[in-house]
Amino acid sequence: MARQVNGQEVIADEPTPAPISHDGRPVVWQQTRTLLLADGSTVYGCAHCTYTSPNVRSIRPHLSKHKRTRATTSSDPVAALVKQLGQVEEITKDRDRWKIRALKAEKSLKTLRDALGVSS
Numbered sequence: 001m002a003r004q005v006n007g008q009e010v011i012a013d014e015p016t017p018a019p020i021s022h023d024g025r026p027v028v029w030q031q032t033r034t035l036l037l038a039d040g041s042t043v044y045g046c047a048h049c050t051y052t053s054p055n056v057r058s059i060r061p062h063l064s065k066h067k068r069t070r071a072t073t074s075s076d077p078v079a080a081l082v083k084q085l086g087q088v089e090e091i092t093k094d095r096d097r098w099k100i101r102a103l104k105a106e107k108s109l110k111t112l113r114d115a116l117g118v119s120s
C-alpha cells in the first residue's frame with residue numbers, strides 16, 4: 001500500500017465506494033483504496049502494492065495482476081527443483097559407492113590372478 005504519493009504523505013486510507021450498487025445496497029471496493037494526501041488531494045491506490053492512480057477505474061484492472069502472482073507462488077517451481085536436485089545428488093553418491101566397490105573388486109581379481117599366475 002502506498003504511504004507516499006508524488007512526495008505527499010498519505011494521511012487517510014479508506015475503501016472506495018463503488019459507482020455501482022448491488023440489490024440497492026452500496027458496494028465498497030476493499031482492494032481499491034481512496035488515499036487522502038497531505039495536500040488535500042485524493043488519489044486511488046492498490047491495497048496490495050504501491051500502485052496509485054488519479055483514475056479510480058484503473059485500479060480494478062491492475063488488481064488482476066496480484067491474482068496471477070498468487071497462482072504462480074502456490075505451485076512453487078523452486079521447491080520442486082530443489083527436490084529434484086536432491087534426488088540427483090543421491091544417485092551420484094550411489095554411483096560413487098558402486099564405483100569404489102567395482103575398483104576394489106577389480107583389484108582383488110588382479111591379486112587373485114597374480115597369485116594363480118594367470119595373465120590378464
Ligand SMILES: [Zn+2]
Pocket residue numbers: 046047048049050051062063066
Ligand atoms: Zn497492486
